[in-house]
Amino acid sequence: MSDRGLTTVAEIHPLVPPLRTEPLSSVADSATKLFNGFFEWFGSLGIFSWRVLTAAVTPPYEGRELIRQLDEVGSKSLPLVAMAGGAIGVIISLEARYSLTRFGAKSMFPATLVYSVIQVMGPVITGLVVSGRVGAGMGAELASMKVTEQIDAIEASAINPYRLLAATRILACILMLPLLTLATDACALFTGWFAQSLVEPLSFHQFITSGFKGAAFNSFLPQTFKTAVYGLIIGLIACFQGMRTRGGAAGVGRAATNSVVMASLFLILADVVMVKFILVFFP
């Protein structure tokens, strides 16, 4: 009993250990480990990037593998980004029509849709969708090859795995992301127009003319081609995570998850920097 006559927890459950306060040295150790791990990851990524870059610019070039990867990243992602784009077009159309009507700016609908899709939603949605599909796929494929010694077998056959496996995949992502973004944009604009025209008939030609009125190349090109940087991020991180995997099936799973999570996170962070960059250099 406590001196105030109340029963303490220790008296009811004498086996409950007292609350432990973590010693400061242990917290410092954990922080140091975390800090070291963070810098080690970036250091390893830097070394990996350098190896891929030097392998990519020196012959022999792996043209056939690059074409296979262009198909893998591009053609096979097309249905997915088209569907995502289509859905985004309808959502923006519904939201924009409601908001613009409230503020008496209904005539701005085509331009709102065009600018929202091409400048913001299209690139980001494409990046995230491709990051999910391609990032996970590449991460898991390379991780599986790593744990079954297939990457070692490639190296033992005197073939540079950074050139054959990483450079081709990263280059395919860089080349394909802008094209997939154009596909996403096109689908989003079409479904956005279609959703609008169901409520209020508007010809597609009129919609496009009105939407792009006064627009310059600078308004759209940088936003579309910045997705090449997304491609670099997705490819680089997926290949890096896959090729450094350890630990069997669990390692493969971790590599796939980490590829998607890290690529998506870095993609959004890179977007923050690139938006500012574009606003400064392409006003």
Next chain:
Amino acid sequence: MATTYDIATKQTEPRKDGSVPVVAVEKVYKSFDGHKVLNGISLRVNQGETLAVLGRSGTGKSVLLRLIIGLDTPDSGSICIQGQNIAGLALDRMGEIRKKMGFLFQQAALYDSLTVRENVAFPLEHHRRDMPKSERADRVRKLLVEVGLDGDIDKMPSDISGGMQKRVGLARALALEPEILLLDEPTAGLDPISSGEIDELILKLQRERRMATIVVTHDLHSAKMIAGRLALLNEGDVVIEGTFEHLQQSDIGFVKEFLQQS
């Protein structure tokens, strides 16, 4: 003729003709996470010679092969391939040396998205781009005939047995006509008949091609059959090296125990 190994000086006696050994491992140390795996090991293999590296699991036999082909780097010591020290070589320069080597992995490590034919053709497609397609196809077929798998040419690795996978791995290792062949546990996990077939195959290749071969195994029967010289490893170093008869006559306790248990 087998060379003799001096445990005290850790030197293999030089060949009488003065030729350089094809593979020379000198005082190599290797640790993983503070755990010492190789402890100053020295080995030499000459042209046309087969060395079997024996030892218990975890004594660094496979690590030794990975160091020789440059998949790992030693902490200290030197590894020379045809007189060229491979320590610190750039990946592409190392690649030139690897073209002279064939490696059979313990689990075969076949590319699971490629067929048997494509697996064997893989090194040729990358290093013999100037070779006409028909000639490459011929070479692949000959290699698969040599390992007795010409009937399974279009199967996927997942559709063939472990023994067959090892044969495909061996055919792939031989595709570039290597001068050095490294075999990591070629008979591990196989039934006695398949093991015998693999041993016969290695012997046949050895007779025909006169490569310098290093076979890592814990199968004494297999080692006795295919290798002229055996090296027994314990705690990361060579305990004894010589012919099977030499090992049998040894008074070293570990050697006696290993021979009795095998």
